[in-house]
Amino acid sequence: MTDPVPMAELWRADLLECLHLGHGVICDDSGQIVQAWGDPEALIYPRSSCKMVQALPLVTSGAAAKYGLTSEQLALACASHNGAAIHTSRVRAWLGDLGLDDSDFRCGPQMPDDREARYALIRGDEEPCQYHNNCSGKHCGFLTLAQHMGAGPEYCEIDHPVQRAVREAFEEVTGAASPGYGIDGCSAPNFQTTLHGLARAMAWFASAGDRSDRQSMAAQQLVAAMVAHPDLVAGEGRACTELMRAMEGRVAVKTGAEGVFVAILPERRLGIALKIADGATRASECAISAILTGLDVLDRDLAATTKRLNPPLLNRRNIEVGQIRPAAGLLSR
Known part of the structure; x- marks a missing residue:
């Protein structure tokens, strides 16, 4: 087993004040590791990074076609959204199309990250609903699949047909049986995998256009939906978008x-799959930006890149007092 390695650094003046360690893997379409940092076999929970995998049964089952789901809805099924009006209006409409309402969700309420939506609730002295939950699009997908299957309402239970289908898809694309699961923040099971397995799954999605089987065609649809609607996958100001x-x-x-x-x-x-050992989002955003820049698919001079790759550390007076930067070795292969 290999220890985690430096992936992102925080410098204040000339002193390295904080060091974020982690693991990362780049995998090709044959499932082989192209490059790795740390331990490729480190076991992790992929959390929301695997939502496109969780959405595969929605498409392969025929549910998406049966219910006439749009690319916007498929993007929402893969989303961790901000709870802005562009997200919640579409989620509520989707629920309505299913003849369901907020009480049918099992994701739990969440105060929206979107400032305007959050302040609107506060001004109205209102509590957030489950459709504000950042995973509500994924849960709409689960509900659609459950309805298509004629399955019961407790779609987050590990032995529910929806989650059995998700696990089967997850193990197929990661290339290994999952050794266990935990319950995610939105109450859905989250299956364990290695970094290598998660990167292998992403490479499988990346090469889906080379194949014509039902699973691969579903993967193409989901990836196309994500890149066509980046605003729905996350939201304004977010790294994914x-x-x-x-x-x-x-x-x-x-x-x-x-x-x-x-x-x-x-x-x-x-x-590509990476995991920051201490769970810091600022470090994962910096590291993924560095790797994508090193692969020449992301321009390092764009504002979206510099915002994550080399963001300034500002004090309360808005004075730059330091900088976050990728660890040596991430920017080049």
Whole structure:
């Protein structure tokens, strides 16, 4: 087993004040490791970075076609959204199309990250609903699949047909049986995998256009939806949205809680997965930006890149007092 290695640094003046360690893997379409940092076999929870995997049964089952789901809805099924009006209006409409309402969700309420939506609730002295939950799009997908299957309402239970289908898809694309699961923040099971397995899954998505089986065609649809609607996958100001816009639809990226980040590179048939050991989002965003820049798919001079790659550390008077930067070795292969 290899220890985690430096992936992002925080410098204040000339002193390295904080060092974020982690693991990372770049995998090709044959499942082989192209490059790795730390331990490729480190076991992790992918958290929300694997939502496109969790959405596969929605498409392969025929549910997406049966219910006439749009690319916007498929993007929301892969989303960790801000709870802005562009997200919640679409989620509520989707629920309505299913003949369901907020009480049918099992994700739990969440105060929206979107400032306007959050302040509107505060001004109205209102509590957030489950459709504000950043995972509500994924849960709409689960509910659609459950309805298509004629399955019961407790779609987050590990033995529910929806989660059995998700696990089967997850193990197929990661290339290994998952040794266990935990319960995510939105109450859905989150299956364990190695960094190598997660990167292999992303490379499988990246090379889906080379195949014509049902699973691969579903993967193509989901990736196409993500890059076509980056605003729905996350939201304004978020790394996933801004980085996908910066790469102009050539790469799909997805963050996960506790320092996980993945990328799907169809033109290169490559998949990337990384995990920051201490769970810091600032470090995972810096590291994924560095790796994508090193692969020449992300322009390091764009505002979306510099915002994550070399963001300034500002004090309360808005004076720059330091900088976050990628660790040596991430920017070049």
